[in-house]
Amino acid sequence: MSRDVTVLIVDDEPAIRRLLHVAMTRAGHRVVEAASAREALAALHIDKPDVALLDLGLPDRDGLELVPLIRGAGVAVLVISARDETGQKVAALDLGADDYVTKPFDTEEVLARIRTALRHRLAGEAEAPVVRFGDVEIDLGARLVRKHGAEVHLTPKEYAFLAELAKSPGKVVTHSRMLRQVWGPGHEHDVEYLRVAARGIRRKLEDDPASPSVIRNEPGVGYRLMA
């Protein structure tokens, strides 16, 4: 896939826009800037970006309101937020944002998140049948998990948990989404189920459960598969 990627940068701070602009250009992306929600919505229709980097603190409109609008236009959304705004991050993710980065962010991390979001977008819902990372292999077609080539026995919930993460490797899955997908609606607040499942998976897959290399916990937000 060699077609150019267009990145829409939505932030009212010129310094942040300039920083991201340089980083995106260096990575070979085309860049469109917007300093307000109004400009962002205009650029969405004129420039047809592939991904939007969205700061939630905009002067003219709550950035959260933009999330469904941008996603509705078929554009991936990466939210840029302050670290003390966990509630906003979760809200943005639940509204359809693909992922988030926390200020102050590392531009390499932003580029990695963009790649993950775009890969997922381009692949569509037809996810790769086998996800490999390190010595762990998740076969989504056969519903099998192997470590060092040997099959690991997970409980059905543990497998469903891992599979949900493996559908979009590297992308955060919020607690409520995971609970809804694996345990069903009505269990969206039973975070304890997640903790139990995550602990079970780590015990079976991690070499050192104390410093995990398979599943990463984002405190208060969700889990992601380490890509």
Added chain:
Amino acid sequence: MSLLLVALVTLAGLLVPAPGGITNVGLLYLIPVMVAATRYGLRTGVVTGLASSLAYNFFFIPPTHTFTIQDPQNIISVLVLLGVAVVASQLAARVRAQALLAGRSAAHNSALAAFAQGLTGLSTREAVARTLCAETGRLLDVQTVLLVPAAGGLEIAAAAPRAPHLEMLDLTAARWAGDHNRPAGRDTDTLSASEWLFHPVSAGARLHGVFGMARADARAPLDSDRAPLLQSLLDQAGLAFERIALEQEMAAIAHITERDRLRAALLSSVSHDLRTPLTAVLGALAALRAATPEDEAHLATARVEAERLARFVGNLLDMVRIEAGALHQTIEPVDLGEAVASAAHDLRGVLDDHPLRIAIAPDLPFVLVDPQLFHHCLINLIDNAAKYGPPGSPVDIVARREGAAGLVLEVIDEGPGLPPGEAARVFDTFARIEGSDRKGGTGLGLAIVQGFAQAMGLAVTAGNRADRQGACFAIRFDAGHVKESAGEG
């Protein structure tokens, strides 16, 4: 006047021959006696009674025109007249005294009401002091002065009709009255040589002033029957002083609250404004590629310091949130092992030089905390341990059950440990341990740990490890913060 009545009755008795004889004329004499006794009191009553009986005797009792009495029955008539005079005058005198008292008490009450009414409109101590002196001076017809507590003793706040010259003795009496909350000076048991009588003016436990009164003619300043009035006036004034004092305290508190709010808003806005340029600086530094090894060293320094600045700004914001009471919590079951791993991940730069040794039993129950706040507690504790430990020294994290249903998590370093007596102080905002060699940081980190932990109801303690040199910080979870696993559901 009453004697005139006696003469009138006599004349009437002489001119109009009484149908029932002289006894009925005697009854007529009761009229002047009653009138005199009720109107003018005992003495006049008795005099009138005597005059009546003499007149009756002289003009009507045979032998008339003499003061001799022949019939013993007529002696009784005279005695009855006298007796009636005495009894009636006493009854009347009592009624009159009560009426006088009632009248005076009504006057007192209306004076008090007017005084209280006047006080409610006043908003300064000075005005209350002036009103108290002027009104009390007018009502009791005395010279007045109000002394209020001031630096080093008492000073005159108001006086009527003019500021008096107080002798040392008077001031001593005034001070005694204030100190003991009892009257002193003239006509009291204490320092009675003073010309002035001093009463404390207080409300609740607070002394607002000492009220003094005297008379220019050196008579006793206070009649005993006016004492209740004075006490009521002083009580009213005390309440007015108390009301004003409370109003001023409320205003002061409101001022402090407003100042705190402004400070928090300022800090918050400064922190936010710092974060944006920091993000830009960090991003630009990360993107820069050094041309020479020397540049590489400068770049590394710039990156490390910018990251430290970013952490500090983050801590500053957290502190603002703690002090503003703006911590929003979402309590969830949290796996201690997972939480420590997340904190270690975020601190990977800091921990390059300090291996983390984690000893957390895999089947430990979950704890009930806000995951974000707890995450920052762990980050600050581990960061602190790494900061104190010598290069290359490990940081130990141990979690285990404690007591019947509790848990404890300890972060242990190999640093210099805490000086004796400093264990509690390390959590103070901006605290730095004397003589310690701190590598950067401001001491905000541990204050944030305590602020967040307290917000979640957790106890944090600091101490020294027993086995070797080093500090040990512990977070304790009681039964209410431990969630025994109920299975996968």
